[in-house]
Amino acid sequence: MIDNLPSDASAEEIRRLRRRLDRERAARLEAEAIAEAGTLRLFEHQWRVELTQAIATAANSMEDPLEAFRFAVERICAYSSFTMGHVWTVEEASSPASMTSSGIWFTALPPDTAFAQQTATLRIGHGEGLPGRVLAAGRALWTEDMTQEPDCPRAEGARLAGIRAGFAFPALIGEEPVAVLEFFQNRISAPDEALLEMLDRIAAVLGRVVERHLASLRLKRNNELAAQRDAAEQASQAKSAFLATTSHEVRTPLNAVLGLAQALRREPLTTRQHELIDGILESGEMLLRLLNSVLEMSKIEAGEATLMLADFDLTNMLRSIVSIWTPRASELCVDLELEMIGLAPGLVRSDRGRIEQTLVNLVSNAVKFTPPGSAIIIRAIPTDDGARLEVLDGGPGVPEADRERIFRPFEQTQDGRSAGGAGLGLSICAGNVRLLGGEIGCDKDELGRSRFWFTCALSPSQGDADGSIETVETISVRHGLRILAAEDNLANRRVLQVLLGPSGVDITFAGDGGEAIEFLRAGRFDCILMDANMPVMDGVEAVRQIRAEDLAGGAPIHMLTANVFDDDVTRYLAAGADGILTKPIQLIELFRVLASVPVLAWAAA
CATH class of the missing domain: 3.30.450.40 (GAF domain)
Incomplete structure (x- = not known):
């Protein structure tokens, strides 16, 4: 019996494994707490952004x-x-x-x-x-x-x-x-x-x-007509500055929420925990697409907006919207149903963000006006060149005389004013649908239910012929890749660590552009990730100096920033950046960049 007792070495190994499990459990709990707290702050911040945007848009008009x-x-x-x-x-x-x-x-x-x-x-x-x-x-x-x-x-x-x-x-x-x-x-x-x-x-x-x-x-x-033109230009600049600030303020916390949630998703979790993380990611990614679409409104008004085409599964997008809005509808004792009539799953190509934002705005209105005990139906029907999406609700509907004007900015029915809102949601929908090459309208169905609908063109997917989809797991990043990341925000540093740590890369962090330059003078790196807004020396000035002194040694420089307006991108490229990665971090885009980093002469030696 004594011979069967574990040796001291075995006992120590068991204790070591227990300590390791305790550390991993604590790390998962910490990540979950961070993700949940971040999500709460994000949605609290979102309603303030919506309020500020509504007042700013109204005030500008x-x-x-x-x-x-x-x-x-x-x-x-x-x-x-x-x-x-x-x-x-x-x-x-x-x-x-x-x-x-x-x-x-x-x-x-x-x-x-x-x-x-x-x-x-x-x-x-x-x-x-x-x-x-x-x-x-x-x-x-x-x-x-x-x-x-x-x-x-x-x-x-x-x-x-x-x-x-x-x-x-x-x-x-x-x-x-x-x-x-x-x-x-x-x-x-x-x-x-x-x-x-x-x-x-x-x-x-x-x-x-x-x-x-x-x-x-x-x-x-x-x-003085000349002075009048100057005032209009100042108003336009103020609006652009406001939108840039709003974008940065939302993207920074959203980067932490989505980044940590993506890292947590790759951990060994229970099925229920995976469902919760998927919910965080779906909601956060939807919020990011809605933010991008709202920031495009000024371009829509100026006739300068363009579609952001990508492959996506329309059926999965519809299920995601229903999943996210079901809890809110249930709180109001309203059923939310999805009907896909002849719509088959599979990838299509269009601007997912604009389709999603338009449908979400219509669902949001339906939730406001549908009385308890009724149902809201989201219906998808294929057309010759795309799809027709309908939202049917139990609300009072829109009088026929008002059905055209409600799609203009700040135009509302009496019921709309009573329910609150700025009168901008449907005008954003109309602008999106014009870009998508479709039509939008409202009427009543054969049962007398209020119905808002729109059509959109869908192109065939441009994915691989074998139907395979590129994932982070299918992208190979060189082990030991040396990365210099200039980032002053501690939460964003943590996001990079948890996302890239499992890939075996070696990350060195600099607190500002000047510190990044000192690291480059002292050593070699395979790739440089550069934030834009930093104290002491910002990212744009740092890139200029790195190029002027040839400090990169052949390493590519990619801006990793929440400031992604066209003027910002132009400044980054003019300073010498090789590319731009946006915050919140799109993990697959980050891995594509790292996988494309060449083996430099110093590393090969």
Whole structure:
């Protein structure tokens, strides 16, 4: 019996294996927690992006500042838990600056309450209550309880009206407030810093409406057509800058979510865990495609948009949309069904992002309007040159007189205004469908159900003749490949580590462009991945210097960045980059680049 006991060496091996399993288990749990937290932050950030985009798009089309303020107040109340909104406007030529009520309200309170009457008669100066403090500070501020706020001339009226927490933010021209928008609710609430940060961005957007209005008045008085063209150019540049900032802010956290989820997917997981990871990846990739499509809207308006053609399985895309939207529909006691009539699985070629965004917008509208106990049907029918996609719901439908205008920007029916939204979703759909070579419309089916539909052209797949699909596993990356990655964001570094670690590559990280240059002076690398936005020295300047001093030694340089607008790509290539990889990282594109890296002379020796 004693002879059968494990030796000390065997026992130590068992302990070592247990420690290893414990470490791997802890690593998986950490990755899952990071992915889940990132997904939550992503969707919280997404609704703020949607709100900001809606206000910015509306503001860019409105000439009257009061109209833009009213739109912003209604949208912010609709998106938040604050049920009362009001706008103060700064009096012209007042010194020191003071404000009076604009008369714009969004509230359930009757207009003859003491609080509303007092607001209508007040003149607010610097530091007087919440709006006065915002006037002085020029930024968004929060009060947890208005009734306890010092120097608040409306504290008693707020107490009687049941008003407690509030926040306010300015509309800014440069650093000068021209209006203050305030919002209140009936309970004490701690500050929401992310909301305040978003409002500070909207401040400049609304300020540009006032600035454009004042410029327009001056131009009309002076009949200066040249100045009018300059104002339009400035508005266009501001819009481009806003879209670039939005793109970068969404892509950076999305890179971590998708990257870590892809890495976790390659771990040994249970079937249920694989399903959850697949759900994260499907939702994140859909969000990325929707982001790309929204950012293309300015090109659609200018007639400069192009299709991004790729092979995909339309049936899988439809099932994915149904899977993602089913939980939301179930919350509202609505069934979501998919009917594919004669549509066979297999790869087709078109712009998946635009088809997906159009269908998602129609499903989103259907969910809003369908009463509990009814059903929404997504129906796909093949046509001679593509497919017809329909969304049938139990809502009231669109009156025949309104069916054409609802596809124009900011046009809504009365039911649409009641349900909220900016009136942009269907106009985006119409722009997408025009590019796809199809038609869009709404009517009622033979059973009287509301039906939105569109057609799109589909081309045969250009995949391999044997039907095989390239995957990360089929791409061979040279073991020991030396990569220099210039990346200042720790989360993005972690993504590269977990994605490339199993491939046996050797990654060296630099915190900025200058540090990357020092690494190149000291050693050799097979490939250089360069972020664009970094402190000290950015990626573009670093690439210029690397090319000027011939430090790469033949190693290709690829920008790995969330800034992927056409102007950005042009700058990267002009500086000397060999290619561009986008964030969130497309794993198969990254592996293709690494697999194509040549064996340099120093490595062969």
